[in-house]
Amino acid sequence: MALTIIKPRAVDLSETFNFTGTVTGDNVGGGSLVKISEQTASASSSISFTGIDSTYRTYYFKFINIHGSSTAQFRFNASTDSGSNYNVAKTTTYFVARHDENGSNGQIGYDTGNDLAQGTGEQLLSDNYGADNDASLSGTLWLFNPSSTTYVKHFYSDCQYYQSAVPRTNRTFMAGYGNTTSAINAIRFQMSSGNIDDGTITMYGIA
Amino acid sequence: MGLTKVQASGLDLSADWNFTGTVTGTPAGGSMTLIKTLTASSSSSLSFVNGSNDVVLDSTYKSYKFVFKNIHPANDSVSFDFNGSADSGSNYNVIKTTTLFRTSHDEADTFTQFGYNSNEDLAQSTSYQHIVYGLGNDNDQCVSGEMFLFNPASTTYVKHFMSNASNYFASNGENQMFVAGYFNTTSAINAIDFKMSSGNIDDGQISLYGIN
Numbered sequence: 001m002a003l004t005i006i007k008p009r010a011v012d013l014s015e016t017f018n019f020t021g022t023v024t025g026d027n028v029g030g031g032s033l034v035k036i037s038e039q040t041a042s043a044s045s046s047i048s049f050t051g052i053d054s055t056y057r058t059y060y061f062k063f064i065n066i067h068g069s070s071t072a073q074f075r076f077n078a079s080t081d082s083g084s085n086y087n088v089a090k091t092t093t094y095f096v097a098r099h100d101e102n103g104s105n106g107q108i109g110y111d112t113g114n115d116l117a118q119g120t121g122e123q124l125l126s127d128n129y130g131a132d133n134d135a136s137l138s139g140t141l142w143l144f145n146p147s148s149t150t151y152v153k154h155f156y157s158d159c160q161y162y163q164s165a166v167p168r169t170n171r172t173f174m175a176g177y178g179n180t181t182s183a184i185n186a187i188r189f190q191m192s193s194g195n196i197d198d199g200t201i202t203m204y205g206i207a
Numbered sequence: 208m209g210l211t212k213v214q215a216s217g218l219d220l221s222a223d224w225n226f227t228g229t230v231t232g233t234p235a236g237g238s239m240t241l242i243k244t245l246t247a248s249s250s251s252s253l254s255f256v257n258g259s260n261d262v263v264l265d266s267t268y269k270s271y272k273f274v275f276k277n278i279h280p281a282n283d284s285v286s287f288d289f290n291g292s293a294d295s296g297s298n299y300n301v302i303k304t305t306t307l308f309r310t311s312h313d314e315a316d317t318f319t320q321f322g323y324n325s326n327e328d329l330a331q332s333t334s335y336q337h338i339v340y341g342l343g344n345d346n347d348q349c350v351s352g353e354m355f356l357f358n359p360a361s362t363t364y365v366k367h368f369m370s371n372a373s374n375y376f377a378s379n380g381e382n383q384m385f386v387a388g389y390f391n392t393t394s395a396i397n398a399i400d401f402k403m404s405s406g407n408i409d410d411g412q413i414s415l416y417g418i419n
Contacts (some may be wrong), residue, residue, distance in 0.1 A: 138357035171387035
């Protein structure tokens with residue numbers, strides 16, 4: 001039976017106490033952004049997050065220094081069967097702002113080759129970037145209400161990467177929806193070729 | 208004098224209690240921690256330097272988020288800029304390559320714009336990078352927004368940053384500007400400085416959060 005009443009003669013508040021359970025209330029521990037899972041790549045062919053459910057209305061992925069083993073695209077797909085198959089139909093948009101270190105090619109534009117129209121394949125979060133030691137990608141991906149069985153599942157990303165072969169900075173914006181009324185319960189990230197050699201992907205929930 | 212002892216016949220844990228003070232220790236599931244808020248008051252700059260003035264900007268957090276709230280300049284039609292330091296704020300001169308694009312719409316509904324601004328980006332430059340430009344100094348004009356800085360303590364990778372800010376431009380309208388790029392160094396970035404292209408920051412706040 002859980003203790004519900006303290007009946008001491010005195011409680012010394014200068015002592016250190018251990019409390020178990022969950023702290024609730026406003027702005028406890030940074031508010032409503034809750035870290036669920038974090039994975040660090042180490043020559044990983046892919047990184048997958050399963051167990052996505054209705055606990056949170058919104059899921060937020062953060063990419064830190066995603067570094068590929070070879071020049072490749074960083075991309076993702078979704079699953080409605082807990083990761084057995086990553087093949088949800090998606091319609092997406094993709095545009096990029098870029099600028100070379102020599103001052104040329106400062107531009108923004110839509111990349112028709114990097115979007116999907118009801119495609120079940122991987123959706124790009126970046127175009128090809130190099131595997132030079134100091135090259136990587138960082139950014140975010142939002143996934144909204146993946147457990148809905150009424151609506152399609154919206155997502156959008158904002159990623160920044162160093163295309164070392166040019167060399168060039170790129171900021172990519174991707175958005176779209178998983179065109180299914182089945183719940184999405186897993187997300188997988190991988191490079192278009194080779195491994196993810198280094199980097200961290202963290203999944204947060206936002207109630 | 209603060210209460211240090213509870214001396215009651217009982218403390219009902221099923222009741223609601225109000226506690227003041229600061230919650231310390233490992234966050235209970237939450238992942239975004241407010242590190243420091245700086246408030247401008249005719250300030251020539253606002254600087255966040257690791258280890259100074261309670262600022263943490265090191266490997267404690269994998270990413271950092273700056274939030275700009277109602278940043279108001281002393282001068283009209285100025286840019287709100289930032290730079291990084293690899294020597295704890297002695298010099299703000301880290302090499303950067305960046306992009307900047309914007310959407311604009313004036314109050315008179317005479318023009319809209321969407322496009323890349325090739326004059327406002329940087330290519331391997333140590334200069335300050337605009338977060339927004341064309342900011343007005345009317346009493347109600349200001350800029351608000353946010354900027355992410357990823358893994359600034361890395362000694363392996365360049366340091367990526369991305370901002371998104373909305374400003375009320377001088378000739379009366381909305382400018383949303385998107386800036387991104389990298390500090391092209393494998394040295395750790397341990398300080399960030401914000402300032403106007405001319406004049407002071409008269410009002411506003413910048414908050415720094417750590418995210419793990």
